[in-house]
Amino acid sequence: MSMEAITDKHGVKRYLITLNVNGDSYTKVVKGNTVLVNVLRDDLDLTGTKKGCELGDCGSCTVLMDGKPVNSCLVLAVEADGREITTIEGLAQHEQLDRLQDSFVNHAAVQCGYCTPGMIMSAKALLSKNPDPTEQEVREAIAGNLCRCTGYVNIVKAVLAAAKAEGGAAR
Amino acid sequence: MAKVLEPESGGVALQAVGKRLPKLDALDKVQGKAVYIHDLKMPRMLYGKILWSRHAHARILNIDTSRAEKLPGVRAVITGYNTPEIKVGFLKDNPVLKKDKVRQYRDEVAAVAAESLEIAEEAVRLIEVEYEPLPAVFDPVEAMREGAPLIHEEKGSNILKLPWKLICGDPDEGRRQADFVVEETFLLPWVTHCCLGTSGCLAEFQPGGNLTVYSPTQIRYLAQRDFLEAMAALGLKDKRVRVVSTAIGGAFGSKLDTYPFEFITILLAYYAGRPVKLVFSREEEFFATPARQKVEAKIAQGCTREGRLTFRDVEMVLDNGAYTSWGATTPSVMMMPISSLYKVPNVRYTARCVYTNNIYATAMRGYGNPQATFAIESQIDALAEQAGFDPLEFRMLNANTAGEVTPQGFKVGSCGMKECLEAVRESLNWNEKRGKRNGRGVGVGSLIHVGGGARIYKSDACGTIIKLDDFAKVTVMSGATDMGQGSDTVIAQIVAEELGVCIGDIKVIMGNTDLETWDVGAHASRTTFVAGNSALYAARSAKEQILALAASLLNEPQEDLAIKNSVVYSRRNPAVSMQLERVLRAAHFKTGGTQIVASHFYDPPTQMLDKEMKGNFSAAYTYGVHGAEVEVDRETGRVEILKYVIAMDVGKAINPMLLEGQLEGGAAMGIGYSLMENLQTEKGKVLNPNFLDYKMLTFADMPEITSIIVETGERFGPFGAKGIGEPPLVGSAPAIANAVYDATGKRVRSLPLTPEKLLFDADGSEERGGE
Numbered sequence: 052m053s054m055e056a057i058t059d060k061h062g063v064k065r066y067l068i069t070l071n072v073n074g075d076s077y078t079k080v081v082k083g084n085t086v087l088v089n090v091l092r093d094d095l096d097l098t099g100t101k102k103g104c105e106l107g108d109c110g111s112c113t114v115l116m117d118g119k120p121v122n123s124c125l126v127l128a129v130e131a132d133g134r135e136i137t138t139i140e141g142l143a144q145h146e147q148l149d150r151l152q153d154s155f156v157n158h159a160a161v162q163c164g165y166c167t168p169g170m171i172m173s174a175k176a177l178l179s180k181n182p183d184p185t186e187q188e189v190r191e192a193i194a195g196n197l198c199r200c201t202g203y204v205n206i207v208k209a210v211l212a213a214a215k216a217e218g219g220a221a222r
Numbered sequence: 223m224a225k226v227l228e229p230e231s232g233g234v235a236l237q238a239v240g241k242r243l244p245k246l247d248a249l250d251k252v253q254g255k256a257v258y259i260h261d262l263k264m265p266r267m268l269y270g271k272i273l274w275s276r277h278a279h280a281r282i283l284n285i286d287t288s289r290a291e292k293l294p295g296v297r298a299v300i301t302g303y304n305t306p307e308i309k310v311g312f313l314k315d316n317p318v319l320k321k322d323k324v325r326q327y328r329d330e331v332a333a334v335a336a337e338s339l340e341i342a343e344e345a346v347r348l349i350e351v352e353y354e355p356l357p358a359v360f361d362p363v364e365a366m367r368e369g370a371p372l373i374h375e376e377k378g379s380n381i382l383k384l385p386w387k388l389i390c391g392d393p394d395e396g397r398r399q400a401d402f403v404v405e406e407t408f409l410l411p412w413v414t415h416c417c418l419g420t421s422g423c424l425a426e427f428q429p430g431g432n433l434t435v436y437s438p439t440q441i442r443y444l445a446q447r448d449f450l451e452a453m454a455a456l457g458l459k460d461k462r463v464r465v466v467s468t469a470i471g472g473a474f475g476s477k478l479d480t481y482p483f484e485f486i487t488i489l490l491a492y493y494a495g496r497p498v499k500l501v502f503s504r505e506e507e508f509f510a511t512p513a514r515q516k517v518e519a520k521i522a523q524g525c526t527r528e529g530r531l532t533f534r535d536v537e538m539v540l541d542n543g544a545y546t547s548w549g550a551t552t553p554s555v556m557m558m559p560i561s562s563l564y565k566v567p568n569v570r571y572t573a574r575c576v577y578t579n580n581i582y583a584t585a586m587r588g589y590g591n592p593q594a595t596f597a598i599e600s601q602i603d604a605l606a607e608q609a610g611f612d613p614l615e616f617r618m619l620n621a622n623t624a625g626e627v628t629p630q631g632f633k634v635g636s637c638g639m640k641e642c643l644e645a646v647r648e649s650l651n652w653n654e655k656r657g658k659r660n661g662r663g664v665g666v667g668s669l670i671h672v673g674g675g676a677r678i679y680k681s682d683a684c685g686t687i688i689k690l691d692d693f694a695k696v697t698v699m700s701g702a703t704d705m706g707q708g709s710d711t712v713i714a715q716i717v718a719e720e721l722g723v724c725i726g727d728i729k730v731i732m733g734n735t736d737l738e739t740w741d742v743g744a745h746a747s748r749t750t751f752v753a754g755n756s757a758l759y760a761a762r763s764a765k766e767q768i769l770a771l772a773a774s775l776l777n778e779p780q781e782d783l784a785i786k787n788s789v790v791y792s793r794r795n796p797a798v799s800m801q802l803e804r805v806l807r808a809a810h811f812k813t814g815g816t817q818i819v820a821s822h823f824y825d826p827p828t829q830m831l832d833k834e835m836k837g838n839f840s841a842a843y844t845y846g847v848h849g850a851e852v853e854v855d856r857e858t859g860r861v862e863i864l865k866y867v868i869a870m871d872v873g874k875a876i877n878p879m880l881l882e883g884q885l886e887g888g889a890a891m892g893i894g895y896s897l898m899e900n901l902q903t904e905k906g907k908v909l910n911p912n913f914l915d916y917k918m919l920t921f922a923d924m925p926e927i928t929s930i931i932v933e934t935g936e937r938f939g940p941f942g943a944k945g946i947g948e949p950p951l952v953g954s955a956p957a958i959a960n961a962v963y964d965a966t967g968k969r970v971r972s973l974p975l976t977p978e979k980l981l982f983d984a985d986g987s988e989e990r991g992g993e
Contacts (some may be wrong), residue, residue: 092261098257098260098261099253101260101471102260103418103419104504104913106912106913106914108504108913108914109418109913138254139252139253139254140254142253148253151252152253155252157244158879159245159248159708159880159882161245161248161251161706162706162707162883162887163417163418163419163471163473164248164250164256164469164471164706165258165418165471165472167251168254171252190924191922193921196921197416197913197918198418199416199417199418199472199474199887199890199891200472200883200887201883201886202883202886202888202890202891202919202927203919203921203924204882204886204924204927205883206921207921
């Protein structure tokens with residue numbers, strides 16, 4: 052890493068990073084081992100991104116980094132320097148919900164809701180590159196996101212319906 | 223997609239009840255705005271961390287906290303030696319901080335509050351504990367033997383003094399009457415809730431010594447009482463405890479008790495004089511949260527040549543683990559299917575819960591019913607085969623019916639069991655598919671569960687307060703708890719229907735013991751029934767007050783008035799009407815005016831079980847049937863579910879869309895229990911405390927689910943509804959195991975149905991234990 056470190060009087064190295072989150076620029080001082088999810092939640096108060104396992108197994112902390120879905124618990128904050136991050140808070144535009152958010156509400160794809168932000172971000176990444184996915188493609192794209200409440204059925208329905216709505220609007 | 227078999231009854235078109243309405247809080251949740259315990263932050267809040275035991279069973283010789291105390295940023299270090307003793311669990315056998323000895327790896331030995339989680343974690347590492355390991359016991363059968371290491375010496379035995387026993391009729395005579403008898407042993411593993419949001423709480427003392435605990439609990443009011451005991455231990459008399467619910471990141475029974483970590487957080491907040499939040503890591507969630515216990519069930523059932531069941535005899539050993547939570551009371555629910563699933567005149571059930579040095583047992587969706595039903599329903603198939611009956615026909619022959627009183631004394635109101643069996647038969651194409659033994663097979667598993675609350679405490683009540691403002695907006699304060707299942711929405715629909723307002727005008731507030739009135743908790747699939755009835759009667763009372771006011775304003779007899787779409791009108795002459803908000807303002811804006819506030823405390827018409835464990839402890843019973851078509855890979859032994867169907871008699875679907883969510887989610891949990899879930903332990907240590915090694919269903923594993931809603935109209939239910947939270951996973955395991963048998967001829971008597979068992983261990987009864 053070419054980044055310059057500042058060493059504090061206890062000998063701990065810290066790095067100055069600049070993140071672009073949901074269109075806003077933030078400059079923060081982080082340790083080398085600080086993970087992105089903690090910067091988002093603790094430093095920026097963007098608590099919509101959830102932590103479910105901190106091992107990359109559950110997908111609750113999924114955000115978009117330069118448009119690609121990542122487990123933000125596995126991304127070091129220094130690796131996110133200069134990148135564009137989109138979190139669940141950045142999805143609605145001018146109070147207008149994203150179609151996926153609408154669709155999750157209307158298809159009862161939300162129960163306890165803890166996995167929901169991560170699910171929606173994974174689905175967003177899918178629809179951005181594949182606006183008209185098959186059911187199988189939806190299942191594969193979100194296979195890294197665990198849900199204990201819904202049995203996934205309504206989530207698949209919600210994503211497919213959002214894709215359809217999106218396609219309909221574009222045509 | 224779900225189809226509804228019965229048309230809406232009553233002839234009156236319903237406005238809100240029966241509609242597929244989105245969950246009220248979904249809008250917050252899809253935007254990341256719901257606040258879970260993990261998201262909560264207070265000014266000057268500290269972070270709590272627990273030091274866990276390094277042994278399954280050991281004496282604590284010394285705890286040295288001096289290095290932790292000196293670490294900068296540490297504000298409190300507590301152990302069992304510098305805090306008053308607080309014991310939790312309904313047998314009070316679980317000290318919140320262990321002193322003298324530990325009985326499990328999950329045991330709390332010390333705890334720290336610090337300025338950051340990082341410092342707290344570092345401080346916990348600096349605490350030195352000297353142990354003297356003790357002989358340990360991990361198998362409940364071994365733990366019952368003379369001379370086994372005692373988990374709680376003062377008790378003199380590892381067998382809990384809870385001798386669960388039920389005898390109905392004459393089981394020995396029933397056995398003599400049987401022409402066919404099957405006897406088997408079934409084994410069920412430890413499994414855990416896997417809430418996506420881990421456990422945690424935040425405790426804050428107010429300057430006067432009152433306490434607020436923010437918690438995703440399922441039992442706000444019982445927790446309040448438990449926390450008051452902690453206050454008493456701290457010498458804080460006559461103080462208030464306020465429990466505030468956060469959004470709940472999944473519960474499934476895991477938050478039905480209070481646990482040591484909550485009391486530790488309270489102690490830390492007290493000694494540090496600052497708010498403290500303590501949240502489990504995923505690993506802690508896996509090993510420290512009590513789970514659904516391991517059960518060994520010996521079962522015998524018999525029938526006559528004509529296919530009538532004559533007896534059922536069940537003997538169980540339950541691994542209680544090192545401490546007692548609600549797991550030890552699950553036999554009270556297991557009795558329900560054992561005595562009352564199908565018509566079986568003679569029943570015997572005994573169960574022993576045994577202390578071991580394992581993790582301990584608590585409630586989990588189904589509360590013992592999944593274990594008992596796996597044994598009963600697997601064996602019903604075997605018995606049917608032996609007696610020469612089609613297993614589904616055999617179930618039809620013995621099915622429960624409306625109006626019967628079961629041997630345990632349950633008064634069955636509505637019962638759609640036969641309709642459910644028929645629906646599953648048709649959906650699975652049973653008659654065509656069954657009996658091929660070609661690697662593909664079909665199976666069913668029926669179930670009974672409480673659907674009208676469960677009187678396990680002296681009260682099974684829920685309180686509701688309803689008020690209306692100047693603009694006819696309705697606030698419903700309910701003692702109930704929504705943990706994602708949709709109770710908020712169901713309650714709003716019931717109130718909207720009764721008050722004649724639209725659902726958008728209703729706000730449901732739950733989650734603050736200072737505001738809402740009492741409720742016993744979100745358990746026993748009781749919320750729609752009990753909280754729903756409570757809301758219904760409160761709304762009725764509010765409506766009567768409104769109509770009395772309107773009667774004088776409109777000069778019409780009160781009994782002719784009704785409310786629809788927020789307009790009060792005369793049924794005889796609809797032209798005579800007044801906007802609801804005008805009625806309310808007229809009440810407020812006058813000398814000697816009044817306000818519309820109504821409340822109701824609903825306690826269902828039920829009995830506590832008597833000394834013989836008999837009585838009508840629920841006001842309604844929910845019936846259902848799970849069906850599965852599977853394909854078993856001959857090469858790998860892997861079970862693939864080709865089709866999964868649930869038919870459920872719910873009385874009345876208040877919200878079919880949310881109901882389907884319960885059915886699908888329950889099925890997913892049930893399929894996981896059947897095929898892959900297993901909290902593995904070795905000498906008391908949890909081996910798979912992460913989602914990579916503890917397998918639960920993913921998108922890729924989830925089959926298509928066909929939900930069939932059967933509406934029988936329950937006389938006591940709100941708009942005819944019965945409870946439904948737990949049944950959607952109760953019948954899964956036997957349905958799948960029976961389908962596997964139909965496909966392969968192999969009867970696996972232990973869960974999960976892993977490929978190894980199908981390839982190498984066709985007879986699961988030979989194998990003991992899941993470890």
